[in-house]
Amino acid sequence: MQKEPQLDRKEVLETRGYLSDVAVWPSPSRMDLGGWLDNFDQGLDSEIAIALLEAHVHIDEEQIVYAVASTIRGISSRVEFGDSISRAANWSEFVRDVLISFPLSRSGDPTASGYVFARIAKRLRFEENRILDSEHLIKKILTSGPSSVIFLDDLAASGTQFTRDWRRRYQTDSGKVSLADLQSKDFISSAYYLPVVATQDAITKIESECGVIVAPTYSLDRDYQALDANTRLVPVALRPSLPEFFAKYSPRTGRDEYGPVGYGDLGLALSFHHSCPNNTLPVLQWSPCAESWRPLLK
Structure with a gap:
């Protein structure tokens, strides 16, 4: 069996830092990528943290505006707006009202x-x-x-x-x-x-x-959730270690009021420019600096 490539801390920091520099991720003044990675012990824990950082999706304001506009336009193709002849008029009336x-x-x-x-x-x-x-x-x-x-x-x-x-x-x-x-x-x-x-x-x-x-x-799909057996968030070899990893680090974040993987046990790796959902993994959530934790976003 071919071994999965190991994620490299320097490479992940560089790629995520670039996304921050070009305003796809929050500004460099708000991000603490290196400090966040220093929360984790070297070895397996560090590998898991790097994988989660690589999997983390942040959606900025302009992406959200584009998403909303395109999705609204997308429903105009639905059958209830008629055929190609009547659709334009029906859609215009719908948008107006x-x-x-x-x-x-x-x-x-x-x-x-x-x-x-x-x-x-x-x-x-x-x-x-x-x-x-x-x-x-x-x-x-x-x-x-x-x-x-x-x-x-x-x-x-x-x-x-x-x-x-x-x-x-x-x-x-x-x-x-x-x-x-x-x-x-x-x-x-x-x-x-x-x-x-x-x-x-x-x-x-x-x-x-x-x-x-x-x-x-x-x-x-469910494989975007951290504890799904086929989760996409980390390589296959790291999946069995995730429950112990979250049990170890989530309490340190001060954001584990809904459990070690967030509200509803969904364990998402997702944030938006205006907020970080409580369904997101506590280790990835925004939180105030604490004695035992340096959050990803200040």
Whole structure:
């Protein structure tokens, strides 16, 4: 059997440093690549850390804007917009009238990434009065009548955040109402959820429980999760050592409140320009410097 090539610390630092220099990764002043690698013992632990750094995907702001724009354009090819003759007119009408929203982990959360996507929607020239959080979206639909909705987001990891937001009831002049209630009464004529990244499990959960079309820019199979038997995040020879590695280092990060591989045990290696999801491995999450830990991003 051919031996897998060993990852080289210097090469990984150079490639990731270059990505930082050209603004694909966070700026060099925020990154501490060498300090982060120094958290790990030499030998096997260092090999695993280098592999995880190599596998880590960071999506910057302009990539997110491009992803959102291309995914919105992508749904224009769906059958509901008609054939090649009628599609252009139907799509123009849809874009003119569609409402834009974003799921929140909890009502009124001012730190939620949804507000980042509200700004992106404005950049894409959607009118401000059609960009609404769930509470105001419900009230507008009740006032204006049946509407189509596009939901924007960075990550659908487990699907729980969207399904909770879909069922969350808000007080209106008609009593407490949720998006699910509106859909059941045909007040939502069509709904598209367009996260930049989604796992296959999240897509299945949302489409089956909410009846919403999920069309991510990038979809992740289970092998993008750290503890999957066939994980892509490290070479085959390193996979058996991952549980012990995470049990050893995650508590040092101060970001292991959801366990050694993050929320939902998903163990992703992913971050965005505005945040690092709690489904990401704690050893890769952004965190304040601690006596026992130097985070990847300051």
